[in-house]
Amino acid sequence: MTHERLRSLSVRVAKCGLVAACLFAASVVLAQAPAEEPAAPAVPVVLFQNVRIFDGKSSSLSAPSHVQVRGNKIEKISAAPVPSDRRAGTVLIDGGGRTLMPGLIDMHWHTMLVRPTPAALLAGDIGHLNLVAGAEATATLMRGFTTVRDLGGPAFGLKRAIDDGTVVGPRIFPSGAIITITSGHGDFRQPFEVPRVLGAPQSRGEQTGAAMIADSPDEVRVRVREQLMLGASQIKLTAGGGVASPHSPLDASTFTEAELRAAVEAAENWGTYVTVHAYTPESIQRAISAGVKCIEHGHLMDEATARLLADKDIWLSTQAFPDQLADAFPPGSSERAKALEVFAGTDRTFALAKKYEIKTAFGTDILFSPSLAPRHGELLAKLVRWYTPAETLVMATGTNAQLLELSGKRNPYPGKLGVVEEGALADLLLVDGNPLENIELIADPGANFVVIMKDGKVYKNALK
Numbered sequence: 001m002t003h004e005r006l007r008s009l010s011v012r013v014a015k016c017g018l019v020a021a022c023l024f025a026a027s028v029v030l031a032q033a034p035a036e037e038p039a040a041p042a043v044p045v046v047l048f049q050n051v052r053i054f055d056g057k058s059s060s061l062s063a064p065s066h067v068q069v070r071g072n073k074i075e076k077i078s079a080a081p082v083p084s085d086r087r088a089g090t091v092l093i094d095g096g097g098r099t100l101m102p103g104l105i106d107m108h109w110h111t112m113l114v115r116p117t118p119a120a121l122l123a124g125d126i127g128h129l130n131l132v133a134g135a136e137a138t139a140t141l142m143r144g145f146t147t148v149r150d151l152g153g154p155a156f157g158l159k160r161a162i163d164d165g166t167v168v169g170p171r172i173f174p175s176g177a178i179i180t181i182t183s184g185h186g187d188f189r190q191p192f193e194v195p196r197v198l199g200a201p202q203s204r205g206e207q208t209g210a211a212m213i214a215d216s217p218d219e220v221r222v223r224v225r226e227q228l229m230l231g232a233s234q235i236k237l238t239a240g241g242g243v244a245s246p247h248s249p250l251d252a253s254t255f256t257e258a259e260l261r262a263a264v265e266a267a268e269n270w271g272t273y274v275t276v277h278a279y280t281p282e283s284i285q286r287a288i289s290a291g292v293k294c295i296e297h298g299h300l301m302d303e304a305t306a307r308l309l310a311d312k313d314i315w316l317s318t319q320a321f322p323d324q325l326a327d328a329f330p331p332g333s334s335e336r337a338k339a340l341e342v343f344a345g346t347d348r349t350f351a352l353a354k355k356y357e358i359k360t361a362f363g364t365d366i367l368f369s370p371s372l373a374p375r376h377g378e379l380l381a382k383l384v385r386w387y388t389p390a391e392t393l394v395m396a397t398g399t400n401a402q403l404l405e406l407s408g409k410r411n412p413y414p415g416k417l418g419v420v421e422e423g424a425l426a427d428l429l430l431v432d433g434n435p436l437e438n439i440e441l442i443a444d445p446g447a448n449f450v451v452i453m454k455d456g457k458v459y460k461n462a463l464k
């Protein structure tokens, strides 16, 4: 083939291509011509009529009201009837004078660790663990908990599956792996795995992303930054010994102040904060000196420590652990003894929190206990031993949401949570009765939460 002929052939091919493209375009135009402009996807509108509102802030219900949700936000709250937007195909829910309140928030949750045993967590198949956690996430939402702050465990995948609609579950504020020291709370290695050899494969707990071991400020920085890279909205370290871990005495202070400060620096460079697991005055005080913004548990704190929390405006995220939690550990085991020691401090901790008006968040920390999880709401209702029903419910909604805001721009769900007000994200429960008068309603969500909405979407409507 001559050079000329080659050129003319390639021109013809190019022309054919052009013609084909034109024909294709024409056929597309022809096919589309008679059709209407594609309609924009309709934004769903839900109108709650005749409800009395517990707004997540105040101690009494509103007068009968109407609340309109458009998309994922509360658009309008009105004492006068709201005309229904027929164009939007509004879904009407006749509240019949029932209570509309914000979805509940659990500030100390472990999405991945609620149902498995510790052995299953460490030795089980990851696919199975994820599916079990997905089922538990659905159950969590159906108990009315529309948001959880996950304080340790490989929850990033599940969070993503919930957010993209693959799995039904609550909003998750993930911490990723718990960061601990060698022998600290979260180091679940066996004695035969010691000494750790530099460069050797990581322990099983580290491989799964449940907990990471760090023994210097530099190692802490690496581990913190890794969790932030994966999408952590806050960072969780264990500053002292713990109940469920085999090698950490309760009285132990674990990270040094320099190590804690390295974590705080890395988190704050990312616009978020560090919260620490700590029971004792020493571990709490050291964490606060290092810039930690929130203390988990605090059951063994003393008067001076309580005053320090109040003075420095530090959050206390504490729990009224049920005795049943100790049953996860065999009689005579050191874990069981540690559990009982912690439980004995509950009364005093709540008394101190009230006396010093410490900013206090509600969470449950249900771990390795599928039988306890269904009692989620009961654990909240139990707080009336120390607080009024209104104080209890404000804590589990509006107050908890304030602590979530510490995640700043790392908040995965920008918008207002924990309140019923115009413009807030539409996480709502319709309760059959008045929980401010009868907090026990919260303990039986299956019977009493007749509508459960998250992000504007109705997941349960027993009134239909």
Ligand SMILES: [Zn+2]
Pocket (backbone or CB within 6 Å): 108, 110, 151, 365
């Ligand atoms: Zn925990």
